[in-house]
Amino acid sequence: MDFQLADEHRMVQATVREFARQEILPRAAALDHTPVFPSEIIQKAAALGLMGMVIPEAYGGAGMDPVSYVVAQEELARASAGLQTIITVNNSLVCDPIFHFGTEDQKRRYLPRLSSGASLGCYCLTEPAYGSDAMSLRTDARREADQWILRGTKAFVTNAVEADICIVYARTGPQPGARGISAFIVEKGFPGISVGKVEKKLGIKCSSTAEIVLDGCRVPASNLLGEPGTGGKIALTTLDGGRLGIAAQAVGIARAALEEAAAYAAGRRQFGRTIGEFQAIQWMLADMATRIDAARLLMLRAAYLRQQGTRYTREASMAKLFASETAMWVTHKAVQIFGGYGYIQDYPVERYFRDAKITEIYEGTSEIQRVVIARHLLEGHA
Amino acid sequence: MNIIVCIKQVPDTEAPIRIKADGSGIDDTGLTLVMNYYDEHATEAGLRLREQFGGTVTLVSVGAERVKEALRTGLAMGADDALLVSDPALAGADHLGIARVLAAVIRTLPHDVVICGKLSTDDNAATVGAALAEYLGLPQATAIAHLEMDGAGAGAVVHREVEGGVEVLAVPFPAVLTVERSLNEPRYPSLPGIMKARRKEIKTVTAEHLGLAADVGMAAARATLVRLSPPPARKAGRIVEGDADQAVAAIISFLKDEAKVLS
Numbered sequence: 001m002d003f004q005l006a007d008e009h010r011m012v013q014a015t016v017r018e019f020a021r022q023e024i025l026p027r028a029a030a031l032d033h034t035p036v037f038p039s040e041i042i043q044k045a046a047a048l049g050l051m052g053m054v055i056p057e058a059y060g061g062a063g064m065d066p067v068s069y070v071v072a073q074e075e076l077a078r079a080s081a082g083l084q085t086i087i088t089v090n091n092s093l094v095c096d097p098i099f100h101f102g103t104e105d106q107k108r109r110y111l112p113r114l115s116s117g118a119s120l121g122c123y124c125l126t127e128p129a130y131g132s133d134a135m136s137l138r139t140d141a142r143r144e145a146d147q148w149i150l151r152g153t154k155a156f157v158t159n160a161v162e163a164d165i166c167i168v169y170a171r172t173g174p175q176p177g178a179r180g181i182s183a184f185i186v187e188k189g190f191p192g193i194s195v196g197k198v199e200k201k202l203g204i205k206c207s208s209t210a211e212i213v214l215d216g217c218r219v220p221a222s223n224l225l226g227e228p229g230t231g232g233k234i235a236l237t238t239l240d241g242g243r244l245g246i247a248a249q250a251v252g253i254a255r256a257a258l259e260e261a262a263a264y265a266a267g268r269r270q271f272g273r274t275i276g277e278f279q280a281i282q283w284m285l286a287d288m289a290t291r292i293d294a295a296r297l298l299m300l301r302a303a304y305l306r307q308q309g310t311r312y313t314r315e316a317s318m319a320k321l322f323a324s325e326t327a328m329w330v331t332h333k334a335v336q337i338f339g340g341y342g343y344i345q346d347y348p349v350e351r352y353f354r355d356a357k358i359t360e361i362y363e364g365t366s367e368i369q370r371v372v373i374a375r376h377l378l379e380g381h382a
Numbered sequence: 383m384n385i386i387v388c389i390k391q392v393p394d395t396e397a398p399i400r401i402k403a404d405g406s407g408i409d410d411t412g413l414t415l416v417m418n419y420y421d422e423h424a425t426e427a428g429l430r431l432r433e434q435f436g437g438t439v440t441l442v443s444v445g446a447e448r449v450k451e452a453l454r455t456g457l458a459m460g461a462d463d464a465l466l467v468s469d470p471a472l473a474g475a476d477h478l479g480i481a482r483v484l485a486a487v488i489r490t491l492p493h494d495v496v497i498c499g500k501l502s503t504d505d506n507a508a509t510v511g512a513a514l515a516e517y518l519g520l521p522q523a524t525a526i527a528h529l530e531m532d533g534a535g536a537g538a539v540v541h542r543e544v545e546g547g548v549e550v551l552a553v554p555f556p557a558v559l560t561v562e563r564s565l566n567e568p569r570y571p572s573l574p575g576i577m578k579a580r581r582k583e584i585k586t587v588t589a590e591h592l593g594l595a596a597d598v599g600m601a602a603a604r605a606t607l608v609r610l611s612p613p614p615a616r617k618a619g620r621i622v623e624g625d626a627d628q629a630v631a632a633i634i635s636f637l638k639d640e641a642k643v644l645s
Contacts, residue, residue: 012573064577
């Protein structure tokens with residue numbers, strides 16, 4: 001049993017931490033207050049290899065392992081959860097399914113663009129009426145000669161505004177549920193795809209969230225991802241990896257809140273002493289640190305299992321569930337330690353508090369994670 | 383072009399420094415060590431010359447086994463090779479001793495240009511690069527802030543920031559250059575670069591290999607360290623009480639009578 005990161009993971013951590021400190025941290029508050037897509041930072045992140053981290057170098061990726069991936073994502077989220085959202089979606093939800101399920105031609109066409117920052121990806125699964133119940137989705141795909149014609153509306157699509165490559169799930173067969181679903185690689189340049197309503201959010205503001213409208217969108221047959229009817233499997237496999245990225249995001253947000261709260265507690269004086277000298281504050285800090293470490297260990301275990309090539313669905317759900325609830329709890333305590341100063345925008349903890357909430361919702365709510373975990377516990381007992 | 387870059391591993395400038403109780407050096411247990419910032423700029427300069435003229439960038443350093451971490455940073459930035467001179471006989475070497483070791487190892491390598499940081503952030507001597515040029519018998523340009531190569535790569539025109547102006551020098555290659563931080567912006571090691579750096583072997587040579595031994599260690603040092611001491615602790619500040627008028631009067635009287643910076 002070895003609880004140390006390997007040398008290469010520590011080097012990735014040091015590199016991304018330094019990158020985040022220099023390039024992201026000074027702009028993190030501004031990116032929240034006046035959200036604009038941080039294209040300059042994304043281009044620099046791409047030069048480092050952060051946009052296609054686990055994709056092999058042959059396809060333009062950085063060829064890193066899943067542990068490096070979560071370590072890097074934590075560092076990015078520590079600086080700006082909004083910026084990390086943009087990056088983790090491109091990696092986990094777009095590069096990954098193309099690499100695992102794409103044809104050689106699809107990999108060669110799309111992965112170098114997505115890894116180099118020339119393109120950005122988005123993931124279109126959720127619909128206005130189908131969130132947690134994603135496998136009941138209604139977007140329709142009909143075959144016409146060598147094309148598929150897609151009709152439907154996708155909701156809450158991260159990167160929807162800036163992305164030019166979309167993974168879209170649509171119903172290609174009459175079978176109910178997952179078996180009737182197929183996945184497609186849809187370019188924004190294809191006729192019939194457009195961006196719908198752009199949402200205004202509580203947090204992660206520099207990443208765009210919008211509807212993607214498919215109004216008879218014409219997709220070449222060569223852009224079907226995987227076999228017809230395997231879209232449900234592709235979606236769920238992809239979300240296992242996505243949940244690692246969200247667990248890392250939650251750990252990064254929580255760590256940011258703890259670091260700020262500890263520094264504040266050591267300096268803020270009340271009743272003639274620092275508030276860190278009061279046990280009430282010490283207990284909060286101790287509980288915050290303990291939960292963060294537990295969340296990080298769950299995250300690393302899930303990443304390690306993925307690296308070993310074993311099934312890690314349950315562990316990814318546990319990591320995502322525990323890390324996101326930890327982020328919410330820890331940022332809540334951090335605001336409390338800051339008192340009134342925690343509630344105003346001059347200090348970063350209110351941003352962490354707002355950013356944390358999404359981690360309990362997207363890529364499977366906490367309730368769905370519990371369903372996944374429980375299903376694994378009950379397997380074989382029915 | 384055969385490009386040599388000299389690297390030193392130093393304490394992170396953001397790390398708190400503890401001095402050993404006997405004043406003989408700094409206590410490096412648990413201390414974060416990094417590549418000297420100026421050497422990152424030297425490495426970047428070397429990589430840009432390679433991009434322009436082709437060839438290889440070889441990193442050299444002198445020090446303990448752990449210096450390999452700093453060399454790996456340079457390899458991850460994109461350098462081709464790294465070589466470490468590591469030998470207990472070198473303990474206590476002064477700046478001239480280090481320069482002699484570097485000269486001896488660089489003589490064994492093809493070199494069109496040798497690039498060093500202007501100084502190292504740990505002891506600020508700015509000596510090794512200049513001394514190295516003398517030992518190698520090469521022309522030198524120190525503290526360069528701008529570098530322009532001639533088209534054939536046979537020499538460079540460099541700018542040095544001097545008091546009140548810019549000094550422009552033409553330097554024929556092979557030469558030793560030491561660089562300012564304003565010369566360039568070092569690249570981050572890319573993640574694939576980190577992976578490649580990890581797999582690369584870093585050769586280690588001893589002083590004996592280089593035909594050096596007794597003439598470079600502590601016994602040969604012309605300067606010896608008497609002791610290191612921490613800077614005096616900062617005194618607590620004084621807070622002036624009262625309304626604005628009273629406070630301004632109190633501060634002016636302090637600046638006149640105690641600090642004596644106003645008359």
